[in-house]
Amino acid sequence: MSHPAAPGPQGDGEPTIGRLVSDISRDLSTLVRGEIALAKSELRVSVKSGAVGSGLLVAVAVLLLFVVTMLSMAGGFFFAWLFNRDVPLAFTWGFLAMTGVWILIIVVFALVGIRFLKKVKAPEKTIATVQEIPNALKGKTDPRTTIDLPEAAVSPATADTDGKRLTS
Known part of the structure:
Protein backbone atom coordinates (compact mmCIF):
# COMPACT_ATOMS: atom_id res chain seq x y z
CA MET A 1 0.00 0.00 0.00
CA SER A 2 1.45 3.32 -0.98
CA HIS A 3 1.17 6.45 1.11
CA PRO A 4 1.06 9.95 -0.37
CA ALA A 5 4.05 12.11 0.39
CA ALA A 6 3.68 14.03 3.60
CA PRO A 7 3.48 17.79 3.23
CA GLY A 8 6.61 19.59 4.24
CA PRO A 9 9.92 20.63 2.83
CA GLN A 10 10.85 18.72 -0.24
CA GLY A 11 14.08 16.84 -0.48
CA ASP A 12 15.77 19.23 -2.91
CA GLY A 13 15.66 22.20 -0.50
CA GLU A 14 13.04 24.27 -2.34
CA PRO A 15 10.33 25.84 -0.19
CA THR A 16 6.77 24.64 -0.51
CA ILE A 17 3.97 26.72 -1.99
CA GLY A 18 2.45 27.09 1.46
CA ARG A 19 5.73 28.44 2.80
CA LEU A 20 6.03 30.90 -0.10
CA VAL A 21 2.46 32.14 0.42
CA SER A 22 3.15 32.51 4.14
CA ASP A 23 6.33 34.50 3.45
CA ILE A 24 4.55 36.75 0.94
CA SER A 25 1.72 37.37 3.38
CA ARG A 26 4.15 38.22 6.19
CA ASP A 27 6.24 40.50 3.96
CA LEU A 28 3.19 42.37 2.65
CA SER A 29 1.89 42.78 6.18
CA THR A 30 5.25 44.18 7.28
CA LEU A 31 5.33 46.48 4.25
CA VAL A 32 1.84 47.85 4.96
CA ARG A 33 2.65 48.37 8.65
CA GLY A 34 5.85 50.19 7.69
CA GLU A 35 4.01 52.46 5.25
CA ILE A 36 1.38 53.27 7.87
CA ALA A 37 4.06 54.08 10.45
CA LEU A 38 5.89 56.31 7.96
CA ALA A 39 2.69 58.14 7.02
CA LYS A 40 1.80 58.69 10.69
CA SER A 41 5.22 60.09 11.53
CA GLU A 42 5.19 62.43 8.53
CA LEU A 43 1.63 63.63 9.04
CA ARG A 44 1.94 64.21 12.79
CA VAL A 45 3.86 67.48 12.34
CA SER A 46 1.65 68.69 9.50
CA VAL A 47 -1.54 67.98 11.41
CA LYS A 48 -0.32 69.94 14.44
CA SER A 49 0.68 72.93 12.31
CA GLY A 50 -2.58 72.76 10.40
CA ALA A 51 -4.63 72.64 13.58
CA VAL A 52 -2.85 75.64 15.12
CA GLY A 53 -3.07 77.62 11.88
CA SER A 54 -6.74 76.81 11.41
CA GLY A 55 -7.51 77.72 15.00
CA LEU A 56 -5.83 81.08 14.60
CA LEU A 57 -7.73 81.80 11.39
CA VAL A 58 -11.01 80.91 13.11
CA ALA A 59 -10.05 83.38 15.85
CA VAL A 60 -9.43 85.96 13.11
CA ALA A 61 -12.95 85.40 11.76
CA VAL A 62 -14.49 85.81 15.22
CA LEU A 63 -12.46 88.94 15.93
CA LEU A 64 -13.56 90.40 12.60
CA LEU A 65 -17.09 90.27 13.97
CA PHE A 66 -15.89 92.46 16.86
CA VAL A 67 -14.41 94.91 14.37
CA VAL A 68 -17.67 95.12 12.44
CA THR A 69 -19.53 95.74 15.70
CA MET A 70 -17.08 98.43 16.82
CA LEU A 71 -17.19 100.18 13.44
CA SER A 72 -20.98 100.07 13.44
CA MET A 73 -21.12 101.63 16.90
CA ALA A 74 -18.54 104.26 15.96
CA GLY A 75 -20.56 105.08 12.85
CA GLY A 76 -23.75 105.27 14.89
CA PHE A 77 -22.19 107.65 17.42
CA PHE A 78 -20.74 109.75 14.60
CA PHE A 79 -24.12 110.11 12.89
CA ARG A 85 -24.56 117.36 18.43
CA ASP A 86 -25.60 116.15 21.91
CA VAL A 87 -23.40 113.04 21.75
CA PRO A 88 -19.74 113.83 22.46
CA LEU A 89 -17.39 113.13 19.56
CA ALA A 90 -15.03 111.43 22.03
CA PHE A 91 -17.22 108.29 21.92
CA THR A 92 -16.69 108.04 18.18
CA TRP A 93 -12.93 108.42 18.53
CA GLY A 94 -12.87 105.91 21.38
CA PHE A 95 -14.66 103.30 19.30
CA LEU A 96 -12.41 103.98 16.32
CA ALA A 97 -9.30 103.60 18.51
CA MET A 98 -10.62 100.32 19.89
CA THR A 99 -11.34 99.19 16.33
CA GLY A 100 -7.68 99.88 15.48
CA VAL A 101 -6.55 97.74 18.42
CA TRP A 102 -8.75 94.86 17.26
CA ILE A 103 -7.43 95.20 13.71
CA LEU A 104 -3.83 94.95 14.98
CA ILE A 105 -4.69 91.80 16.94
CA ILE A 106 -6.40 90.33 13.87
CA VAL A 107 -3.40 91.05 11.64
CA VAL A 108 -1.02 89.35 14.10
CA PHE A 109 -3.29 86.28 14.41
CA ALA A 110 -3.73 86.09 10.63
CA LEU A 111 0.01 86.27 9.93
CA VAL A 112 0.87 83.65 12.55
CA GLY A 113 -1.99 81.41 11.35
CA ILE A 114 -0.85 81.63 7.73
CA ARG A 115 2.74 80.86 8.77
CA PHE A 116 1.55 77.69 10.55
CA LEU A 117 -0.57 76.67 7.55
CA LYS A 118 2.44 77.01 5.24
CA LYS A 119 4.20 74.34 7.34
CA VAL A 120 1.58 71.77 6.29
CA LYS A 121 3.14 69.51 3.68
CA ALA A 122 2.30 66.28 1.92
CA PRO A 123 3.92 63.10 3.27
CA GLU A 124 6.61 63.06 0.57
CA LYS A 125 8.56 60.03 1.79
CA THR A 126 5.38 57.99 2.10
CA ILE A 127 4.31 58.95 -1.42
CA ALA A 128 7.76 58.01 -2.77
CA THR A 129 7.80 54.62 -1.09
CA VAL A 130 4.21 53.80 -2.07
CA GLN A 131 5.05 54.61 -5.69
CA GLU A 132 7.95 52.13 -5.49
CA ILE A 133 5.76 49.25 -4.27
CA PRO A 134 4.56 48.09 -7.74
CA ASN A 135 8.15 48.02 -9.03
CA ALA A 136 9.31 46.18 -5.93
CA LEU A 137 6.61 43.55 -6.38
CA LYS A 138 7.70 43.08 -10.00
CA GLY A 139 11.36 42.88 -8.94
CA LYS A 140 12.28 46.01 -10.90
CA THR A 141 13.65 48.14 -8.08
CA ASP A 142 17.05 49.74 -8.23
CA PRO A 143 19.12 48.15 -5.43
CA ARG A 144 21.09 51.40 -5.10
CA THR A 145 17.94 53.32 -4.12
CA THR A 146 17.47 53.58 -0.40
CA ILE A 147 14.87 55.46 1.54
CA ASP A 148 15.42 56.23 5.20
CA LEU A 149 12.44 54.90 7.12
CA PRO A 150 11.67 55.62 10.76
CA GLU A 151 12.21 52.80 13.21
CA ALA A 152 8.94 50.93 13.56
CA ALA A 153 7.56 50.33 17.02
CA VAL A 154 8.12 46.88 18.44
CA SER A 155 4.96 44.80 18.15
CA PRO A 156 4.05 42.65 21.16
CA ALA A 157 3.87 39.66 18.80
CA THR A 158 7.49 40.08 17.70
CA ALA A 159 8.94 41.25 20.99
CA ASP A 160 10.96 39.24 23.44
CA THR A 161 10.20 39.49 27.16
CA ASP A 162 12.56 42.50 27.48
CA GLY A 163 10.70 44.39 24.72
CA LYS A 164 13.46 43.91 22.15
CA ARG A 165 12.72 42.73 18.63
CA LEU A 166 13.17 39.05 17.95
CA THR A 167 15.22 38.17 14.90
CA SER A 168 13.95 35.52 12.55
Whole structure:
Protein backbone atom coordinates (compact mmCIF):
# COMPACT_ATOMS: atom_id res chain seq x y z
CA MET A 1 0.00 0.00 0.00
CA SER A 2 1.45 3.32 -0.98
CA HIS A 3 1.17 6.45 1.11
CA PRO A 4 1.06 9.95 -0.37
CA ALA A 5 4.05 12.11 0.39
CA ALA A 6 3.68 14.03 3.60
CA PRO A 7 3.48 17.79 3.23
CA GLY A 8 6.61 19.59 4.24
CA PRO A 9 9.92 20.63 2.83
CA GLN A 10 10.85 18.72 -0.24
CA GLY A 11 14.08 16.84 -0.48
CA ASP A 12 15.77 19.23 -2.91
CA GLY A 13 15.66 22.20 -0.50
CA GLU A 14 13.04 24.27 -2.34
CA PRO A 15 10.33 25.84 -0.19
CA THR A 16 6.77 24.64 -0.51
CA ILE A 17 3.97 26.72 -1.99
CA GLY A 18 2.45 27.09 1.46
CA ARG A 19 5.73 28.44 2.80
CA LEU A 20 6.03 30.90 -0.10
CA VAL A 21 2.46 32.14 0.42
CA SER A 22 3.15 32.51 4.14
CA ASP A 23 6.33 34.50 3.45
CA ILE A 24 4.55 36.75 0.94
CA SER A 25 1.72 37.37 3.38
CA ARG A 26 4.15 38.22 6.19
CA ASP A 27 6.24 40.50 3.96
CA LEU A 28 3.19 42.37 2.65
CA SER A 29 1.89 42.78 6.18
CA THR A 30 5.25 44.18 7.28
CA LEU A 31 5.33 46.48 4.25
CA VAL A 32 1.84 47.85 4.96
CA ARG A 33 2.65 48.37 8.65
CA GLY A 34 5.85 50.19 7.69
CA GLU A 35 4.01 52.46 5.25
CA ILE A 36 1.38 53.27 7.87
CA ALA A 37 4.06 54.08 10.45
CA LEU A 38 5.89 56.31 7.96
CA ALA A 39 2.69 58.14 7.02
CA LYS A 40 1.80 58.69 10.69
CA SER A 41 5.22 60.09 11.53
CA GLU A 42 5.19 62.43 8.53
CA LEU A 43 1.63 63.63 9.04
CA ARG A 44 1.94 64.21 12.79
CA VAL A 45 3.86 67.48 12.34
CA SER A 46 1.65 68.69 9.50
CA VAL A 47 -1.54 67.98 11.41
CA LYS A 48 -0.32 69.94 14.44
CA SER A 49 0.68 72.93 12.31
CA GLY A 50 -2.58 72.76 10.40
CA ALA A 51 -4.63 72.64 13.58
CA VAL A 52 -2.85 75.64 15.12
CA GLY A 53 -3.07 77.62 11.88
CA SER A 54 -6.74 76.81 11.41
CA GLY A 55 -7.51 77.72 15.00
CA LEU A 56 -5.83 81.08 14.60
CA LEU A 57 -7.73 81.80 11.39
CA VAL A 58 -11.01 80.91 13.11
CA ALA A 59 -10.05 83.38 15.85
CA VAL A 60 -9.43 85.96 13.11
CA ALA A 61 -12.95 85.40 11.76
CA VAL A 62 -14.49 85.81 15.22
CA LEU A 63 -12.46 88.94 15.93
CA LEU A 64 -13.56 90.40 12.60
CA LEU A 65 -17.09 90.27 13.97
CA PHE A 66 -15.89 92.46 16.86
CA VAL A 67 -14.41 94.91 14.37
CA VAL A 68 -17.67 95.12 12.44
CA THR A 69 -19.53 95.74 15.70
CA MET A 70 -17.08 98.43 16.82
CA LEU A 71 -17.19 100.18 13.44
CA SER A 72 -20.98 100.07 13.44
CA MET A 73 -21.12 101.63 16.90
CA ALA A 74 -18.54 104.26 15.96
CA GLY A 75 -20.56 105.08 12.85
CA GLY A 76 -23.75 105.27 14.89
CA PHE A 77 -22.19 107.65 17.42
CA PHE A 78 -20.74 109.75 14.60
CA PHE A 79 -24.12 110.11 12.89
CA ALA A 80 -25.76 110.88 16.24
CA TRP A 81 -23.18 113.61 16.82
CA LEU A 82 -23.56 114.87 13.24
CA PHE A 83 -27.35 115.19 13.42
CA ASN A 84 -27.90 116.11 17.06
CA ARG A 85 -24.56 117.36 18.43
CA ASP A 86 -25.60 116.15 21.91
CA VAL A 87 -23.40 113.04 21.75
CA PRO A 88 -19.74 113.83 22.46
CA LEU A 89 -17.39 113.13 19.56
CA ALA A 90 -15.03 111.43 22.03
CA PHE A 91 -17.22 108.29 21.92
CA THR A 92 -16.69 108.04 18.18
CA TRP A 93 -12.93 108.42 18.53
CA GLY A 94 -12.87 105.91 21.38
CA PHE A 95 -14.66 103.30 19.30
CA LEU A 96 -12.41 103.98 16.32
CA ALA A 97 -9.30 103.60 18.51
CA MET A 98 -10.62 100.32 19.89
CA THR A 99 -11.34 99.19 16.33
CA GLY A 100 -7.68 99.88 15.48
CA VAL A 101 -6.55 97.74 18.42
CA TRP A 102 -8.75 94.86 17.26
CA ILE A 103 -7.43 95.20 13.71
CA LEU A 104 -3.83 94.95 14.98
CA ILE A 105 -4.69 91.80 16.94
CA ILE A 106 -6.40 90.33 13.87
CA VAL A 107 -3.40 91.05 11.64
CA VAL A 108 -1.02 89.35 14.10
CA PHE A 109 -3.29 86.28 14.41
CA ALA A 110 -3.73 86.09 10.63
CA LEU A 111 0.01 86.27 9.93
CA VAL A 112 0.87 83.65 12.55
CA GLY A 113 -1.99 81.41 11.35
CA ILE A 114 -0.85 81.63 7.73
CA ARG A 115 2.74 80.86 8.77
CA PHE A 116 1.55 77.69 10.55
CA LEU A 117 -0.57 76.67 7.55
CA LYS A 118 2.44 77.01 5.24
CA LYS A 119 4.20 74.34 7.34
CA VAL A 120 1.58 71.77 6.29
CA LYS A 121 3.14 69.51 3.68
CA ALA A 122 2.30 66.28 1.92
CA PRO A 123 3.92 63.10 3.27
CA GLU A 124 6.61 63.06 0.57
CA LYS A 125 8.56 60.03 1.79
CA THR A 126 5.38 57.99 2.10
CA ILE A 127 4.31 58.95 -1.42
CA ALA A 128 7.76 58.01 -2.77
CA THR A 129 7.80 54.62 -1.09
CA VAL A 130 4.21 53.80 -2.07
CA GLN A 131 5.05 54.61 -5.69
CA GLU A 132 7.95 52.13 -5.49
CA ILE A 133 5.76 49.25 -4.27
CA PRO A 134 4.56 48.09 -7.74
CA ASN A 135 8.15 48.02 -9.03
CA ALA A 136 9.31 46.18 -5.93
CA LEU A 137 6.61 43.55 -6.38
CA LYS A 138 7.70 43.08 -10.00
CA GLY A 139 11.36 42.88 -8.94
CA LYS A 140 12.28 46.01 -10.90
CA THR A 141 13.65 48.14 -8.08
CA ASP A 142 17.05 49.74 -8.23
CA PRO A 143 19.12 48.15 -5.43
CA ARG A 144 21.09 51.40 -5.10
CA THR A 145 17.94 53.32 -4.12
CA THR A 146 17.47 53.58 -0.40
CA ILE A 147 14.87 55.46 1.54
CA ASP A 148 15.42 56.23 5.20
CA LEU A 149 12.44 54.90 7.12
CA PRO A 150 11.67 55.62 10.76
CA GLU A 151 12.21 52.80 13.21
CA ALA A 152 8.94 50.93 13.56
CA ALA A 153 7.56 50.33 17.02
CA VAL A 154 8.12 46.88 18.44
CA SER A 155 4.96 44.80 18.15
CA PRO A 156 4.05 42.65 21.16
CA ALA A 157 3.87 39.66 18.80
CA THR A 158 7.49 40.08 17.70
CA ALA A 159 8.94 41.25 20.99
CA ASP A 160 10.96 39.24 23.44
CA THR A 161 10.20 39.49 27.16
CA ASP A 162 12.56 42.50 27.48
CA GLY A 163 10.70 44.39 24.72
CA LYS A 164 13.46 43.91 22.15
CA ARG A 165 12.72 42.73 18.63
CA LEU A 166 13.17 39.05 17.95
CA THR A 167 15.22 38.17 14.90
CA SER A 168 13.95 35.52 12.55
